[in-house]
Amino acid sequence: MSTTRGARQLTIKEVASHAGVSPMTVSRTLAGGRNVRPDLQERVMAAVRELGYYRNENARSLRPGQPSGLVGVAITNLANPYYGNFALGVEEVAAEHGRRILLGNTGEDDARERQLVSDFIGRQVDGLILVPTSGDAAHLRPERLGDVPLVLASRRVPGLDVDTVLLDDVGGSYRGTISLLDAGHTRIGFLGNRSSVFTGERRYRGYEQAMTERGVPIDPTIVARDQQDVEAASRAARAMLDREDAPTAIFSANNRNTIGALREIGRRIRDGLPGPRPAIVSFDDFELSELMPVPVTVIDHDARLLGREAAILLFSRLDDDSLDPAARTVELPVTVEHP
Template structure:
């Protein structure tokens, strides 16, 4: 399929022919599937994916070739204030270029990401900014997006070569772990999200590098890498601190894990439970970090700047000032001691 926005897109009739159903069945399926048997819906959606068909939600309101004025922004966790600041950074740049953003949440679910991108393309967004999940990249390939430029933020996607803005995840995690080692800790736990998540893997790599270089043991029993929200992180921290040999310090790979760990530490302090009050290093700042039950060292960066940089790359593509190979920008982080 051509990569040009002007290239002919598959029609509903072609989807219907491939699926072996009527065009009306296709329309009803795409409108929510009311009165359409599940097996027919499955055939229609398989044909939609195979042909790369997108509903054109703006077809009635836009003249051919007219830009929509919209930038699609997909994030992974709408409940995390970090991503609110990221979206504000994108919006600042978009507004300066006379565009508006539409925001969607994937919840770290690859299927939801595919549907959200499809919806954005169907609304003829002028560009896309995506904090990707750990899923495949088929729906993000140029032949699926037409000439809609895509910028990735915070994470890469294997097999996808596009403009990307990253953080110094490895270096920041390394420096944060070294700060704990320099303070005399050798038994350091790790809390992070799943290893298939790009940032989770990079931040664990920095932790592992620092521990290995200093000859500190890496104990798998005090490493938890599958927490996507505060509640799961709190449970993981509880198990870690109930260990016969609990860690004297914890490295947390993101702010949701940090808050979960601090909730558990605070609970133990309030209940007068025995055991260590571990030092904490958090990758990402978080709400009221200065009021926590134990001092927290923060590996900080500006989420709003991350959004602005991603949007700047996108508009460079839209306006033709960036040509050739995709660009990668890696933003620095700072360490803020309590």
């Protein structure tokens, strides 16, 4: 059985016909591939992708047209407490509507995101909330999701016109960088995730606007934009601080980069190494930020509220068929909290 409510359900026989194999071969491949030759498995999975087929995991337990009571929630980093708070916000609203959430982690990997969405649709979720990766979005288009509503959180996907909740990334980053310039810093490094990530690009833009407005040149040797975890951020900060012209301040585009930078600064203090102890501006709060060895200014916002707002948009779609189909965007404010 297939895929989406509101669209004709594909059958295993149709997948088999498309792949040029028997229905039994399709069933065995989808069940793990035992006793199926690798070349046949590859043909079956290619047909699955081309047809947009999803296994209906709930078909035996749900009557036709009966909602599952589940909402699929996909985040990018389960290890980051920020996303734990985000998921709690979604769950609170879901509980108010008598639903439960299924939570999955993409790890910023496009293939994992596609598989996770496929699994959610196979479970016949009533709706989807997604912190998207930066890859191809074909699996998120209406023709693939049917009438399952989708809400994006924190990031947009180019060419995908759906309800979205964002943060004031550009404005917050601009104000945070201005605070460092106002304090007299001109050597300001930048730590962020890859530029293809929606928030990474917007937060760099705010940093860039502030530096340009004040006539302070950006030195590319102290800009690092490819750190997805704490370890990578720590290495990037080390490379910056090992320079003779090391930055006296660092703008960090998310809390994992901030923790990586602070880990490196702490190592230098413990080892008695010379050099600056740079001031930090962090977009996103993080654990024990008030106990850090250098001043940390936090561009703060409520991740739980972000989750709640995304869920409110989703349930308004689920509960009101007459709602204007035009996509809506909510942008939440941020605050600059000085130490």
